[in-house]
Amino acid sequence: METDFGLTEYASAHTITPVPCLLKEMYSDFIVQEILADGTVLHIPSPDVILESTGTKKKEIEIDATVEKPSCISEETLAALDERFSAKGDQVLVKVENLTKDERKSIHQFIRERYSGKLITETKDDGIYVSNGHTQTTRKRKNWDENIPKECHFTMCKENKETTFACQLIAKFLNVGPNNIKTHGIKDKRGVTAQRVSVTQVLESTVLDLNSKLRGIRVFGCEYKHEPVKTGAHWGNRFSIVLRELANDSEPLLHERLETFQNTGFVNYFGTQRFGSRSSTTAEIGLAIVKREWERAVKMIMSNAMPGHLEYGLVGHAARCFNQTGDAKKAFGKLRGAQAFATIEGHILKCLSRGGTWQKCITEAIPVQSRSLYVHAYQSLLWNKVASRRVKEIGTRVHESDVGADGTPLGEHATHYDIHIPLPGENEAFANTYGAKWISEILEEDGLTQASFTSLQDKFSLGESSRSLFVEAKDLKWKFIHYSQPRTLLQDGLQTRAVPESEQKGPLLALQIQFSLVSGSYATVALREVTGSDMGKKSMRNASLKSQEEESDKVKEEVKEEEEESAESEERQEEEVAASSE
Structure with a gap:
């Protein structure tokens, strides 16, 4: 599958013998900790740690009778306000006729x-209306202390949750729009991850109280700042990754490859998870968007949600309803809770059910990050296709035609880590490079040009303009672990504990590998350089299913042997009884 997306070459050799293994067999086998610009590595709390404000009751709010009452508020109005404070009900009207601006402000x-x-x-028009809690018209207006920076930054740890889904869930609980939640980027779903998040004009205590509502997500480490978290x-x-079910004789070979990997790094491909594993890849949908084929793009997204892709969940049934009937309102009605407000399919169906266009579904309804x-x-x-062509033709050595991050030729002391290739789009600095030329050739086959991306800038965050061809895995560490059962926990998760080291023994072999990668690089691509195997989701899922079938067959064989032994034992007992009775 990875070859379908241009991943064909290796930094260490043109071909490499695959070492079969299992990746992400358990959620805790794949741990990602964001590294901030200052080098801080975000920590993941122990499953035993109780986070601050988790499940605590909110402090009772009382009337502050020491606040001086403006003379323009009557005792009758004050009594009505006190009553409204005690319980919800009709709005209280404070008349402001003939009052000055300062008097109205004092109210x-x-x-x-x-x-x-x-x-x-x-x-x-007729006065100041006062309510207990927000009304439909006041919900988006907030009074914020000018002495507190408006952005609340916090660490979000999640397990087996998509970043977009987790952020939209948090937005819903905080009663803010999904675009008010900002992150540095998307983290893997099947794993345990930690990343910084920011939200606008929300108090620390409100964020921390989410811990009593969320499942598989924990938030902590709040800090107020003037600017939101920015992508990249x-x-x-x-x-910190565990590769399972290695052949017992693979340890020497992997040790040798890891030492080579430490020196040469790997080709900085975009990993297969970038493209999805459903019937229409994200790249195919992206091509439709760049070609402004909005209806086609929407229908491909909805087809991906059909039963068979999402295990027949409500989202799948809603997508099938829409694809069969074209009735977005009816399909949207099948969604419940987070599926309606925290899924791409929910955003699309909601937009269409309200009369939105195909284009609006893509450019407005779906959150910008998605x-x-x-x-x-x-x-x-x-980019992957161009990178493969460059590595295949020249290898890891620096060539005179190579350029750096600024699009200028590399100096004599440059290494292969300094080589950059542009991404598709108008980029004056790289206009005369082989990378831009080869990209233009592929775009032409798709009926596009580099300029096709320019007008998308307003509605899409297109990010980096170039990418390094090779990447170094920093602070590399590894160790081999023996274990007894296929699903033995070998690393702590968000809610689970690994078996103690003293119990890490048995016939099965795993490799724990730890390293740091710069923003935008893929751990699965780094692992590919070591294992020589397709580390993509689809390939690993097939390998896992095969392993489970083999384990099932093994269990069946053991049960069969036990049954045969039991039958033989019973026969012997019957023979002994018969012999003793003669």
Whole structure:
């Protein structure tokens, strides 16, 4: 499958003998810790740690009678406000006829301070309306302390959750729009990951209280800042990965390859997870978007959600309903809870059910981080193909035609890690390089040009303009582990504990490998350089199923042998009884 996406070459050799293994057999086999720009590696809390404010009750808010009442508020109005503070009900109208701007302002301030923000004010033509909690028109307006920076940054750890889904779930609980949640980038779903997240105008205590509501997600380490988290602004990621079911005689070969890997690095391909594993790849959807084929793009996304791809969940049934009937409103009605507001399919069906166009589904309804992934995937596919051509023709040595990150020729002391290839799109600095030329040739086959990406900048975050051809895995460590059962836990997860080292023994062999990669590089591609195997999701899933079938066959064989031994034992007992009775 990886060859379909341009992953054909290796930094160490043109061909490499595969070493079969299993990746991500358990969620805790794949741990990702974001590394911030200052080098800080985010930690993942122990399963035993209880995070701050988890499940705590909110402090009771009381009326602050010390706040001085403006003379323009009558005692009757004050009594009505106190009553509204105690219980929800109809809005209280504070008349402001003939009042100055400063007097009206003093009313807002008094209500905010006396009732600690619990009562919400809204100015209308006939006065100031006061309610207990937000109304439909005041929900998006917030009073924020000017002395506190508006962005609340926090660490989000998740297990077996897509980053986009987790962020949209958090947005829903915080009652903010999904675009108010910012991250440095997407982290793997099947694994345990830690990353920084920011949200606008939400208090630390409100964020921490999410720990009592979320499952498979933990939040902590809040800090107020003036700027939100920005895509790609981190240094990279620290990986701790377990490869299972290695052949017992593979240890010497893998040890040798790891030493080579430490010196040569690997081809910096975009991994197969970039392209998905469903009937329409994200690159194919991205191509449709770049060609402005909006309807086709939407229908490919919805077809990917059909039963068979999402194990017949409600999203799959909703997608099937839409594809069969074309009735978006009816299909949207089949979704429940997070499936309606935290899935791409839910966003599309909601948009269409409200009369939105095919284009609006792509360019507005789907959150920017999600919709950008499709265009990125198409760019990534082209980059992979160009990278493979360069490595196949020249190898790892620096050639006179190679350029660096700024598009200028490399100096005499440059290494293969300094070589850069542009991504598709208009880029003056790389206009005369072999990379730009080869990309243009592929684009022409698809009926496009480099300029086809330019007008997408407003609605899509297209990111980097070039990418290094080779990457070094830093702070590389590895060790081999013996274990007894196929699903023995070998690393701590978000909610699970690994077996103690003293119990790591048995006939099965695994490799634990740890390394740090710069932002945008793929751990599965790095592992490919070591194992020589396709480390993509589809390939690993097939290998896992094969392993389970073999294990099942082994168990069946053992049961059969036990039954045969039991039958033989019974026959012997019957013979002994018969002999003793003669």
